[in-house]
Amino acid sequence: MTSAPSGPGRGAHTVRARGLEQHPHERLTLDPGAWMPLASAHHDRADALTAGHRARRGTGTRHPIDDFLYDYYGTKPSLLRRWHPGPGVVLAPSPDGPAQHGTWRWYTTDRDGSVGLDVDAFLADRGDTVHYVRTLLAATASRPARTACFGLHEWAMVYHQDDALRRHSLPLRLGRAGTDAVVDSHLIRCSHIDAYRFFTPDAVPLNRVVLTRQNQVEHEQPGCLHANMDLFKWASKLGPAVPGDLLLDCFELARDVRTLDMQASPYDVSSLGEEAVAIETPQGKDVYVARQRQLAERAALLRERLIGTGRELEATT
Template sequence: MTAAPTALAEVEWTAREAAHQRRMDTWVAPHAERRRTGVAHPVLDFLFTYYSETPGRLRRWHPGVGAVLLGDAARERLTWPLYAEVDVRGADGGVVRGVGLDVPAFLAKRRAAAGWVEGLLGATAGRAGQFGCFGMHEWAMLYRPEDGEVRHALPLRLGQAGTDAVVEAHKVQCSHIDAFRFFTRAGVPRNTLRPTRDTQQDLEQPGCLHATMDLYKWAYKLSPATPGELLADCFALAADVRELDMRASPYDLTAHGYAPVAVETPEGKAAYVAAQRGFAARGAVLRERLLAVCRDLLDAG
């Protein structure tokens, strides 16, 4: 059963909008400055290049499905995609007209996508996390590379021979298609799994760093049905996970201020797993919030 929409007074939602913009500027403003000066960042640029949401859309706060904005300022959003006038019960019990998500239009365009995301998130949430990969996916992306297979012009902490030796000394068990597809040709057969897009819902598991980062992707793919606060929480988690992913990689990032997590050592493995478990716990909460967005959408249709 779909809950009745919630009316948000202009003073409330404009404060939330401003807070969202300030929060996102923590990442967006430095990124814009780097772009202006032509300075690349080996860790944080990924959040703006691999993921397709633009900085401008990241700063755009949405109330999400089930919320209706009151006041004259809300009417600007009638020019935004997938917004419409919506009737809602006001504080005095009477019906007032505000602006909110155009649920029928959203579902007409994205019902299948919302259903697929719900299926993926639900399957992942119902599966036990695996914490024995030790970040070997990043190493397999650099295992015995051929021409054109090196993606980042960064020094290797252990050199090429040392990197290859670490891969050969470990069991590679990457379950995430969007990490596996970047393995070198030599690295592919070393993986114990063969993830594909068709098997993504069968293999994705909540301990995977890339599955956790991708919560951000599903948040913006569901926009504007995703509340801005949830999008920002998912982005913040993706930024933290990305840092661990690169610190545990073969790259030497000390010149950029990142100390390595040496996963080839027992101490590094322990540090990696502890962080991985913490991210999985944070991700579980956000996954449930995203599932609620999917279910609210699909129930409304």
């Protein structure tokens, strides 16, 4: 068993880099002086990220960008606030007793009061999920990023649709006829099932490929906004196996992806304080692709970390 020094800076680095420095079966023990500052910093960061959503709860107001992630992914501020050290990391007891993680699902407390993730118990319950997530993300990472969709999935979701059926209350920036004309004048190249499944009936046959849940692994690619936003979903599904900093990194990325998603959508987002990315113009397409590539670069690093987490878990079996 390896013991980490109590300095929070070194502790943070060691936990984040353990997939590169540790054997899958080796356990790293963090003293309270190392892990308690990490947990506290995580709580502060999560609180800052969720402040707007928490302030709006109970007011009846919804923010189409910020609140979307909570509705779409079914997450809660309390779940984001929960800090996990990740597999193979053991939290030594403080003078007040064992870490509260010992009361959480899939954690175990040793006789000396040290607390860590019971990987065997976690895999017994979630092994299939771990394997699927790793397989999907590895397949996605193996492909080149395609950046010629221009965010038209959001436009396909309102194509020829009655205004009363729209998922958002925001007005259409170009109006009904102008919105439909943009779809009619472009190729629809969506590669993500969870965008495609919201296409209107008239838009479905316009896509270059028929997407299903069964062929999701075959079609996801790392340039896709939705695939990159979904890294937060996969991090959430891996639960306590994902270190807290990685979960919040994925959440921040998802929020930034959603911002571009809505800026490039047919909706008028000026009331949200956002500037439209007019993908119907050459200049708007250039802006969209540049930002899409920046997000894809960030996502690639997080995807590799999630793949590494999956491999680390499966290596323990």
